[in-house]
Amino acid sequence: MLSLLSAYRVEFRLAVVLLVICIFLAVFTDTFLTLGNVTSLLNNNAVNLIWAVGLLVVLIAGGIDISFAVAASVVQYLSAQVFGWMGGGGWAVGLIVAGLFGISLGFLNAALIHGFRVVSIVITIATFNVFFGLLMFFTRGRNIYNLPDWWVDRIFIFEHQSTNGTWSELNLSVAVMLVCVASTVILIKHTTLGRQLYAFGDNPEGARRAGVNIWTMHLVAYGWCGLMAGIGGLMQVNIAKEVVPNALYGRELEVLAAVVLGGARLGGGKGTVVGAVLGVLFVAITQNGLNLLGVSPFAFQMIIGATILVAISTSNISWDLRNMRTSQ
Template identity: 65%
Template sequence: MRSLIRTHATEFSLLAVIVVISTVLSFATANFFSLGNAFDLLNISAVNIIFAVGLLVVLIAGGIDISFAVAASVVQYGTAIALGWIGGGWISGLLIAGSLGVLLGCFNAFLIHRFRIISIVATISTFNIYFGLLMFFTRGVSIYDLPDWLTDRVILFEREMPDGTWIEITLPVLVMIVCVIATWTLITRTTTGRQLYAFGDNPEGARRFGINIGAMQFVAFGWLGLMAGIGGLIQAHYAQEVVPNALYGRELDVLAAVVLGGARLGGGKGTVLGCVLGVLLISITQNGLNLMGVSPFAFKMIIGAIILIAITLSNTRIERLLPFVGQKGTGR
């Protein structure tokens, strides 16, 4: 037990913070502590979790990418136009969106590897390039005429509650679960995943050990591109429209959530569970504040304070928070 807590100190800290905040919000609001609200939170958070697990891989590899949300917007538009030309269904839509996303992600990796540009500088550049081109060619016009299969809600599970409300799990949650499992498999069950951790923790050592640095960068940014593409298509399905600037600004919320979940900006550290908990913590907080009628302008300030507290707790040794964990049993 002691070893488990030490290994997953960040995750335990986040769980504790989530429990405390949820308890406070359940007393402060009438509708927060309900199955309907919990299921709504899961459906709403699905796209951010898809983005987050992709960004996690980049952070593990020692990089940083702030262009993925804008790239997802580009993918939304490109996929909608391509589907209008060739038709198709979910399989073709996911293939097109994933391919476009990988292409944009690999372009970031090419700039970083070929020209030795720091990742944050490269992605700031592509952030502006992608968004500028998108707004230039679309003129800010949204697409509302999407295929029926993309706009029709897909409900995987639903049940009526005694109070007459309905709880449901929709397609975005299923896609999110697949992306989470795929990312977990990549970073924990493959040689490539172990190499990503090694490269992020000690790039020079990884290079001397024979790890292909270029390959690691293309895998990391390509994987984030794939998740951005899939997340962009799922967002279009959820919103039932394609709005050029709908995802603009979401990159900072996702980045904060992933770092909150224990990913180190210097690379070599991070878990999928911590990443998911980080996103859920921010979603829960925003949802609770909304139910309390708090002004949206206060969201960033309050969430920033929670992130600061949570990171402080995650950096504190668990034995200091729970002194009894470090004590040996007395045999009684």
């Protein structure tokens, strides 16, 4: 038990903080613990959770991707064109098409990072701007409303009507999110590639000398993040019922803050799916709580900025302490 707490101490502390926040909001608001609010939280943050597990894999490998949210917007637009050309499609085809587009954009990031030997944040900031610029140029900022019925039809995996007549439901995006989370757990915890990703992120040179293929690590990490970006973009359209070119712009920092808050180290080699999920829940519940308490939404942006700052600071401190112990 003690060894388990030691291995997941960041996640445990975050879970305790989340519990305290939930108790506080349950006491001081009337709607926080209602079934309607809980299901709404899950529906509204399912896409962020999909992106979070994709970004987690990149962070474990020692990289960072700033472009995934804009890449998801590009996937939405390209998928809409393909579905229009096909005359429809379906969810199976849609997931394949969006996934392939997302993986392609992820592979582009991997190729640029590996080929130019440039720090990943520089490359992904560049592709972020390229993706967004091209998207706005070709769409002229116009929304797409004429979409296949299967893509915009509401599909529920859970429905409940309370005694006062209000409905609570979980939509398809929650089910897809659960599959993405489970798939990421399998990748990083139960495959050789996952163990190599941790080793590569922790000590790239040591991993290379041990026979880990660096190019493969980049492809897996950024390809997985691209896959999650594509799937998340597909599900966002099902929620919004339209393709909005700039709707996802800015969501990347919110997801990044959640993942690093959940214990993923920006230097690589550390991070868990449990921590990423708890981080997203922390950000979502904090935002929801501030809204219920009538606090200005600008306070949420301050919290996100402070979260990233604290995560970077503590990550560097823990890394330095570890190196000191190793050298001794």
